[in-house]
Amino acid sequence: MIGGDAAGMSAASQARRLKGPDELEIVAFERGHFTSYSACGIPYWVGGDVPDRDRLIARTPEEHRARDIDLRLRTEVTELDPDGQRVRARDLESGAESWTSYDKLVIATGARPIRPDLPGMDAPGVHGVQTLDDGQALLDTLARTRGRRAVVVGAGYIGVEMAEALINRGYEVTVVNRGSEPMSTLDPDMGRLVHEAMEGLGITMVNDAEVTKILTADDGRVRAVATQDREFPADVVVLGIGVRPETTLARTAGLPLGAHDGLLTDRSMRVRGHENIWAGGDCVEVLDLVSGQERHIALGTHANKHGQVIGTNAGGGYATFPGVVGTAVSKVCDLEIARTGLREKDAHRVGLRFEAVTIESTSRAGYYPDASPMTVKMLAELRTGRLLGVQIVGREGAGKRVDIAAVALTAGMTAEQMTTLDLGYAPPFSPVWDPVLVAARKAAAKVRGSL
Structure with missing residues (x-):
C-alpha cells in the first residue's frame, strides 16, 4: 500500500x-x-x-x-x-x-494542493491545507503571528471553509477568487447567494481577481497578496485553490x-x-x-x-465501484451549500439540452418557528425530463436535502417521477411540499411545456 x-x-x-x-x-x-x-x-x-x-x-x-x-x-x-x-x-x-x-x-x-508557481509562494506564512501536518503548521503560524489579517486564495470548498475557520479565530478575512463568484462547483447565480452571505459574515470577497505574486517583508515573511491592480495586506495566507x-x-x-x-x-x-x-x-x-x-x-x-x-x-473477493453523481455539501458559518449532478456548463460541455428552474422555499412549514429560506436550482433534460443536477443554498436544514436528488440521479429518475416521492413530512421538518419536490414539479412542468 x-x-x-x-x-x-x-x-x-x-x-x-x-x-x-x-x-x-x-x-x-x-x-x-x-x-x-x-x-x-x-x-x-x-x-x-x-x-x-x-x-x-x-x-x-x-x-x-x-x-x-x-x-x-x-x-x-x-x-x-x-x-x-x-x-x-x-x-x-x-x-x-x-x-x-x-x-x-x-x-x-x-x-496535492495546487500551489501556483508565483513569486513568494513559498514564503513563511503561506499555507496549503491537505494533511494533518499542514493543519498543524497553520495553527503554529497563527499562534506566532501578531497581526490579524488573513487572505484566502481561492473560493472553492477549501477556501470557503478556511475563510470561516479564520473568521472564527478572530481574523479579518479577505478571499481572492479568480472566478466571477465563489464556489465554482455551483452555477454563478447560485454562487452569488454564497457571495452575499459571506460578505454578510464580514468576509471581504474579491472576485475576478488573479493573484500575481506574494509580497514579503524584510524578514522574508508574507506581508500581502498582489493581484493585477491591487494589494491585500496579509499576516497569513491560506491557499484554497483546489487539488x-x-x-x-x-x-x-x-x-x-x-x-x-x-x-x-x-x-x-x-x-x-x-x-x-x-x-x-x-x-x-x-x-x-x-x-x-x-x-x-x-x-x-x-x-x-x-x-x-x-x-x-x-483479499480474494469480488467488488466493484460503479461511479459517482458528484454530490458535495459544505457550509460557511450557518450557510449550507450543496450540489449533485451537473452544472449548466457541464451539461453544455457534454452536449445535453436541458431546462433549468430555480425556486425559493423554506426548511420547515412557513408558520413553524425558525423556518429558514432556501434556494433550490434543478436541471432536467429536454424531452426526456431526466434529472441532471440540483444545487441548494440555504440555512439550517438545507444542505442534506441534496441527498434526495443524489438518490434520484443514481436511479436515473425524471423530474416527473421525483414529484411522487413519498418523503417524510411534519411541520418541524419541511413544508407539505419539500423544496426539492417543488423544484421537481416546476422542472417537470417546464419540460412538458417545451415539447
Whole structure:
C-alpha cells in the first residue's frame, strides 16, 4: 500500500478481514506522521469547532499494526517498478533507501494542493491545507503571528471553509477568487447567494481577481497578496485553490492517466492494463454516472469506498465501484451549500439540452418557528425530463436535502417521477411540499411545456 490515509488503509483493513497474516502479508508506506484521518475535518479543527487533532484520527498506526499490518511511517515511496513488481522507498528520518517486492500493489497517493508557481509562494506564512501536518503548521503560524489579517486564495470548498475557520479565530478575512463568484462547483447565480452571505459574515470577497505574486517583508515573511491592480495586506495566507491528483510516481512508471492527471481504473479499481495494481482515493478519476465521462473528485467518502472495493479484490473477493453523481455539501458559518449532478456548463460541455428552474422555499412549514429560506436550482433534460443536477443554498436544514436528488440521479429518475416521492413530512421538518419536490414539479412542468 502506498499511502496511509482513507483509501490505502481502508484497503489494508478490508484485505486483512478477508485473509489472515499467514495468507497475506500487508506492507503500508506513509510519508507523513498520521494514518486514517479526516482531512475534511481540518478546517473545523483550525477554526476551533474540533478541539484537538486526535479527534480527526479514525485509527492510529498502533491500531493498524495490532492487526498485523506492517505500517511504515515517515517512509516515502520514490519509484515504482511495475515490470519487476517492486517499489523503492526512502526513510525520511535516516535517508536510507530500499526496494520492497510485491505481488499486489495499491496506489493511494492522494492529491496535492495546487500551489501556483508565483513569486513568494513559498514564503513563511503561506499555507496549503491537505494533511494533518499542514493543519498543524497553520495553527503554529497563527499562534506566532501578531497581526490579524488573513487572505484566502481561492473560493472553492477549501477556501470557503478556511475563510470561516479564520473568521472564527478572530481574523479579518479577505478571499481572492479568480472566478466571477465563489464556489465554482455551483452555477454563478447560485454562487452569488454564497457571495452575499459571506460578505454578510464580514468576509471581504474579491472576485475576478488573479493573484500575481506574494509580497514579503524584510524578514522574508508574507506581508500581502498582489493581484493585477491591487494589494491585500496579509499576516497569513491560506491557499484554497483546489487539488490535483498526486500521480507523479504513476506517470514516471508509465501507468495510464486521464484528462485530469488521475489514474484510470476499471470498475474493480484495478489500474487499466495492470492485473496486479489497484488505485483509489484522490489520485484516481471516476466515472460520472450522469455525464458518462471521467472526473476527478477528491472526497473522503469516495476514497473509503474505493478502499473497501480494493481490499475485497486484493483479499480474494469480488467488488466493484460503479461511479459517482458528484454530490458535495459544505457550509460557511450557518450557510449550507450543496450540489449533485451537473452544472449548466457541464451539461453544455457534454452536449445535453436541458431546462433549468430555480425556486425559493423554506426548511420547515412557513408558520413553524425558525423556518429558514432556501434556494433550490434543478436541471432536467429536454424531452426526456431526466434529472441532471440540483444545487441548494440555504440555512439550517438545507444542505442534506441534496441527498434526495443524489438518490434520484443514481436511479436515473425524471423530474416527473421525483414529484411522487413519498418523503417524510411534519411541520418541524419541511413544508407539505419539500423544496426539492417543488423544484421537481416546476422542472417537470417546464419540460412538458417545451415539447
